[in-house]
Amino acid sequence: MTETPPSVVIEGLSKRFDGPDGKPFEAIDNMSLTIRPGTLAAFVGPDGSGKTTLMRMMAGLLQPDDGSLHVLGIDLAEDPQAVQNRISYMPQRFGLYEDLSVQENLDLYADLHGVPQDVRSERFSRLLAMTDLAHFTGRPAGKLSGGMKQKLGLACTLVRVPDLLLLDEPSVGVDPLSRRDLWEIIKQLIAEEGLSVIVSTAYMDEAGRCDHVFVLNGGRLLAEGTPADLTARAKGLTYVVTPQDGVPARNLQARLIDAPDLVVDAVPAGGRVHFIRQPDSDEARLHALLPDCDPQPRKEELEDAFMLLLHQQDTPGQDASTPPPLASQEIHGPTNGHGEGPVILVRDLVRRFGDFTAVANTSFDVARGEIFGLLGPNGAGKTTTFRMLCGLLPATSGELQVAGVNLRTARSAARARIGYVAQKFALYSNLTVYENLDFFGGAYGLRGARRRKRVEEIICQFELDPSAQSGNLPLGYKQRLAMAAGLLHEPEILFLDEPTSGIDPLARRAFWRTITALAQAGVTVVVTTHFMEEAEYCDRIAIQDAGRLLAIGTPQQVREESGLEGGHMNEAFIAIVEKARAEEGQAQEAA
C-alpha cells in the first residue's frame, strides 16, 4: 500500500471574527495539528472554542486569515473544489428540505452530488436500513423528530462514499436514545467502509469512543492524544465523597466548588459527589473542608481530564463569558407565601393538539423548596408540560395548581408568584440591563422607590453592569440577567427551560451553583434539561416519553427503578424509556 497522506495537516492556522460588541476576536488562534488517515478523530471543547470554525475551514467554506490547511494531501487554498469533491460535511444544522419527504431529500442530495442512478437503490436501502428510516420514506422531513432528522441528515451526507467525513456536533440537541443510534451508525460506517471521520462534540462519552481526541478552548489546542492518554492526566486526583445522612449531595458539591484553590471540579453523582482536587492542594485543608466525610479515590474519567485542562488554562478573569458563581447568602428567598403542602399540584393533566396527545394523564406534586427536574427525549411532552405549568399554554383538561392558585381560573394571580427563564435569551436585546430589569419590575407590579431599590438589589446580587447593552453581554451574563429578571419579584417558584443547553461545562457548573444557592434560600425550582447528569442536582425528577410520565422520584429511586444501580443517569434513562416502549409495543401486539 502506498503512503496515504494525513487526512488533515494544519499549520499556524488563524481566523478572526468580529464579536457582538464590534471588537475582533481570534476564533482560531495559531493552531497546528495533524490527523492520521483512517482514524476517528474528535474535537472537543466548550461552546465558542472554535470547533465549528475549524470544521468549516476544513470543508473549504471559510477562508483562513493565516496559516496553511491541507486536507487529504491537497492544499485547500489552491484547490478547494478538489477537496470538496472528496469529503462530505454535515453542519450542525443540516439543510433538510422540511416539506420534501425522506425519499425526496435523499434523491435531491444524490442529484446534487451526481450519484449515478445504478448505484443509488443499493446505497439508499443501506442508508435507510442503517438509520432505521425505511418505514418513513414518505414522511415529510419537517414531521420527523429531532433525532430522526439528524439521522436523515447523516444519510443525505453519505449518499456518496467520501474519503473523509466531517461531522459538526451531530448529537447536539438529540436525546440519549437517538444519540446512541447515531454513534452506532458512525461505528458501522468506519468498520464497513474504512472511512476517516472527524467529529466535533461537547459530550465526553462520545469523545471517549474516538481514536484520537483534540481538546480545544478559546481557539487554541489545549491537548491531544488517545482518550486513555488524556484520561491519565487526571490520575490520582479524582475522589468520591458521600455526604452525611440528610444532606443533599448538591450542598456538599457547592461547598467543594466554592473552594477553587483546593478543588478543580465537583459534581453530584448518584447521591454522592465526584470531585477533582487541585494537584498541589493542601491535604489538611481539604480534610478541613470535608469534616466527618471520608473521600475515597475513584477511577479517573475523560471528563475529569477535560475539566482539569479547562481549569488549567482559564486563569481568573480571562474568560469573560463565564461569570464567577454566586455565593448563597447573597440570594434572597421568596417573601410571599410560606404555606404548607405542595407548591405545584398536577392532576390528570392532558394536552391535545388536534388528535395528537402531547401530554397524557399526568399527575405529580412538587414540594416547597424542591429542585424538580423534567427529563425526556425530544418530543416527549416535557416542553408542553412545562409551558402549561408556567401558564403559557392552556391545558385541555385536568387540574393544575401553582403556588396554591388554580392556573385555569386565576392565571394572572398565579403568574405573579412564578419566575420564568426561557431557553433562548428572551429579554430585550437593545435595552440596557437596567432598562430591562426596570421594565420587568414594572410588569410585575413593583412601583416607585420599591422598584428602584429591588432592581438595584438584584443588580448587586447578580453582579451585573446596569448600563451594559443586554444583547452584547457574554452568554453566561445573559443567563444571569434572565435569572435576575425572573427573580425580581421574589417568586415562590422559578421555572427554567433548558437553562444549560449551549453553554460550556464551566458555565454550567456556575449556573448550578446559583440554583443550589436559590434552593437553599427556599425557592422552588422546576427545570427541564436534556443533560442527564444534571438530574443529579435535582431533589426529584420526572421522566416523560411520548406524553406519558414513566418514572418519578429521587435520582436514586429512578436509577433503582431502571435496574442499573450505580450507573450513569444516561444509561438509567435509556433503560427506562426502552422498557416503556417495549411494553407499549407488547400491549399493542396483544390488542
Added chain:
Amino acid sequence: MGSFIANLAQIIALCRKEIVALLKDPANRVILVGPALIQSMLFGYAATFDLKYVPYAVLDQSHSAASTDFLSHLEGTGIFRREATLANPHQIGQVIEEGRVLMVVSIPTDFADRLAMGRRAPVQIILDGRNSTTAGAAAGYVNAVTTSFNEARGVASPVTVVRRAWFNPNLDSRWQIMPAMIATLSMLQTLLLAALSVAREREQGTFDQLLVTPLTPLQILVGKAVPSVLVGVMQSTIVLLIVRFWFEIPMAGSLWLFYLGLFSFTGASVGIGMSISALSLNMQQAMLYTFLVIMPLTLLSGLITPVRNMPEVLQVLTYVNPLRFGVDLVRRVYLEGAGLLDVAPDFLPLVVVAGVTLPLAAWLFRHRLA
C-alpha cells in the same frame, strides 16, 4: 382605586419599554421621521393630475391666416408646446406612437374658407389615449381655447358656463391629494409598526417572557397600542405641517376636530396592525400580511378614485376600510372646514373597526400559540 393605579402603572411600564426600545435604535429613529418627510414632499410634487405642459404636433393643411390665428391662441396658453410640424396625415401615427407628442392638431384645407363663409369649421385633435387622464385634460384645454377663439371672432354661443370650484378654487389636484396624505402616509407606517410589535417579540422569544408576567392581555394590548397610536399621530403631524406650511394649502377646519379624527383613525389602523401581529408567528409573516392589506386599503379608500364610482359590492367593502373614512374626515375638515356634526358618520365605522380588531388582537395574544 388602588388596583386601578397598580394596573395603570404596569401599563405605563410597558409603554415606556416600547418607546425606549423604539427610540434606542438609530435606524428606527430615522424611520420615524424620514419616510413621512420624504414621501409627503414626493407626493406634493410628483402626484399631480394638473397639466402644465402639453407637447403637440400640428398638421396645418389650411396654411391660412385663420389657422395661424387659431394656433397662436393655443400657444398663447403657455401650456401647449409645438414639438413637430407635420407635412402629411401619415406622419400622425408615428409621432403619437413614439410618445413625442400627446396630441396632434389637424386643421383641414377648407378651414379658412368655411370660416369665411360663416359655416362650421371642424378642427380635429388626435389624442394619445394611453393615459386617459392627461388626454382628457388636454382635450378640455383645447375646448377652452376654442371658446376663447370664437369669442375673439365675435361668435359667442348663447349659453356660457361659469365655473366656481368650492374648497379648491383653482381645482389644483395637490389640494385634493395632500390633505388625504396626512392620513394615508401615517397609516402605512403605523400598520407596519403595530404589525411588527408583537410578531417581533414572538420571533425573539420575548413574548413568552411577557406572557408569564401578571400583565393581562388587555394591559399588553393597551401598552402596545398606545405607543403605536402616538407614533402614527406624530407622523400625521409631520405631514400636516408640510401640507400647511410648505405647500401652503389653507386649513379651513378646527384643529381639535382634526386631531380627534386622526386619533380615531390611527386607533383603527393600529387595531388592524395588532390583529395581524397577533396572528403572525414571525416578522416575515407580519410584513407579508401587512403588504397584502395595504394595497386594497389604499385602492378602496377614495384617495384617488371616488368610492361612488366603484361597483356596489366594493362600495360595501369599503365600510371596513378605516382609510376611506380617515381620508374623508381629514379632507372635509381640512378643506371644507366641516364641523363635528358633518363628519360624525365617519367616526362610526372607525370606532367599530377599532372596537373589533383591538379586542381580537388581545384574545389572539394567548390563543394563537404554536
